[in-house]
Amino acid sequence: GESVGLHLPTLSVQEGDNSIINCAYSNSASDYFIWYKQESGKGPQFIIDIRSNMDKRQGQRVTVLLNKTVKHLSLQIAATQPGDSAVYFCAENMLGNTPLVFGKGTRLSVIA
Amino acid sequence: DTGVSQDPRHKITKRGQNVTFRCDPISEHNRLYWYRQTLGQGPEFLTYFQNEAQLEKSRLLSDRFSAERPKGSFSTLEIQRTEQGDSAMYLCASSLGGQAEKLFFGSGTQLSVL
Helix, strand or coil, X not given: CCCEECCCCEEEEECCCCEEEEEEECCCCCCEEEEEEECCCCCCEEEXXXXXXXXXXXXXXXXXXXXXXXXXXXXXXXXXXXXHCEEEEEEEECCCCCCCEECCCEEEEEEC | XXXXXXXXXXXXXXXXXXXXXXXXXXXXXXXXXXXXXXXXXXCEEEEEEECCEEEEECCCCCCCXXXXXXXXXXXXXXXXXXXXXXXXXXXXXXXXXCCCCCCEECCCEEEEEC
16 A cells, blocks of 8 residues: 655764655655654654645754655754664654655664 | 643553543644554554544544544543453644654553553
8 A cells, every 4th residue: 555664774874964765656646745753752843844846944053855756755853962873763644634644764872 | 741641651560451541732733643652663653633534544543542632632541351462551642633743652552452
């Protein structure tokens, strides 16, 4: 069936470097995407979202890029900090019509 | 803290017992969701409510699972005759609904079935 997935299960980066976490989605009808961060023992925390009518959106130290042609989503974290260590999930749905579908997640480890 | 509260945080039970979890959403949110998450996986949708109406249930939600939101505020999720395969983190989320719907998650209830 349709699914959201991630290219890399783990990512290790040096503190201060930029991180890029990738996500592939297969439901071409999806038009809304969210990145969540989940720390150990906690629920997923909203980071940033993007609608399909955009290809880039920036937040504080984070940028989400959407490439609808190849159905690819990425999360860029600038100047990665130890507090960014967590599992990151992308999620998708069709605006307001379906529950969010989550991918399997990428674990980001920041090396001090 | 997102404002979504779940109770208990942890539950250990024996196979065959019934368990009930509670979720208190953000007060002005009219949608409430239940998800299940196993180790190393993303959350999987179980069911959701718009106010007190249960609008959608996943195929994952067997007849041993029942959820209620009687007054459109807090919700309960009950699992009857628990099985070892029910062991997971049960997450509750709430939202304002509408388009571009952001879900705010609680910290979850970790269920272990022995």
